[in-house]
Amino acid sequence: MQLSAAPYEERLTAPRSWWLISFLVGVSFALILLPFGTLPLLGGLVGGTAVAAVMASAYGSPRIRIVGDALIAGEAKIPVSALGASEVLDPEEARAWRTYKADTRAFMLLRAYIPRALRVEVTDPADPTPYLYLSTREPERLAAAIEAAGKANTQDA
Template sequence: MQPSAAASVPASDPQYDERLTAPPAWWVLAALAGVAGGLIMLPLGTLPMLGGVILAGALACMAVSSYGSARVRVVAGSLVAGDARIPVSALGEPEVLDAEEARAWRTYRADTRAFMLLRGYIPGAVRVVVTDPADPTPYVYLSSRDPKALAAALTDVRAQARK
């Protein structure tokens, strides 16, 4: 999750890489969903109960895993956030947001045109203004457990791109 030293890393290696994994409590809830599935099927017998535990648990684990699989990377002159790939030349200076500012930008300050990769369980975030005049997106909002490192990696890549 730490940005790599720019001088010793080839351009294709990520300078920042973070997976926005779900918190451990969500996995506990997924296990409890499996138990609930088993209890629902209990009146039908032991075998259906086992099937309920396995099916409900597997579905809940797949949902938690899918939601927690989003990645934020700075690689090869681009910011890759989820499925979006944005060249750093189209971005302005990154702004590190603490928990309170991040909450404000997620709620009452939010612009519906903005690209947001947010996870409510991650308190910090980075907001980067989109400077491309052809793009109607005003800014990019990214949840991050280490927003300072993400902002530093974006700044480093922008500085390298200008050289």
Template sequence: MQPSAAASVPASAPQYDERLTAPRSWWFLAALVGVSGGLIMLPLGTLPMLGGVILAGALACMAVSSYGSARIRVVAGSLVAGDARVPVSALGEPEVLDADEARAWRTHKADPRAFMLLRGYVPGAVRVEVTDPADPTPYLYLSSRDPRALAAALAGVRPQTQA
């Protein structure tokens, strides 16, 4: 008898893990912010100019890094998206959104009560209804570079949590 794939994966191992990193162009812009910091300090001399380059560049890189550190994980029967942790048993069926549909759910179809882990530079997304009646959040909107894999991971965990 062959062991199943689910039996070989520990329960604490993530079934899905994605980091929504910032695009490369943002890092280039952070470098330009560093250069502009140096140019601002240039009239004060060489040492202040170098300090301006280092300080402005470091602050810009920290901002880009923190914005691009958002993670989406499906682990141990829960969906962890940014700071939110929701049990999969409290979620409905995931809906994969293409670029046009994702844009619509970010704009005119959006509900202000929804939890959105949204990154404008990521075209695809997944929308999952929250079925817990005690939770006022109607749905989760999660930007994802691979929305089909995220939806499959959520659907794959569902029978384990509801059994």
């Protein structure tokens, strides 16, 4: 049996400006250590930049993908059969759903630097999560992939 490629996969990478900020953090550390000499200055530059870059990379590491009949979003894995309707959120609606419209029981994989999102209802009665809020750069494509995976799942059953 051969596994097919995932119909959707996205990494929520940090924006390019964060890498510049990582370098500037290193420069800040270098300036703090300047009075102690050249070696500490270089150590501060390299160490500060490295630590800030690792943090930016870690924050931008979550993936959203559909593998087989499951949606994997960050560390969460939910069968597509337990998902209901999807709603593509423009930047204004996405902001509303992560602030005053948000439900504290919802699963939220959000990144503030991604303005759009997809809201997916959870239809499993045993799951207390009412919906998934997923920051994504391509919400229409993710919604179509979830729908396609759901149809493929019902055809296989």
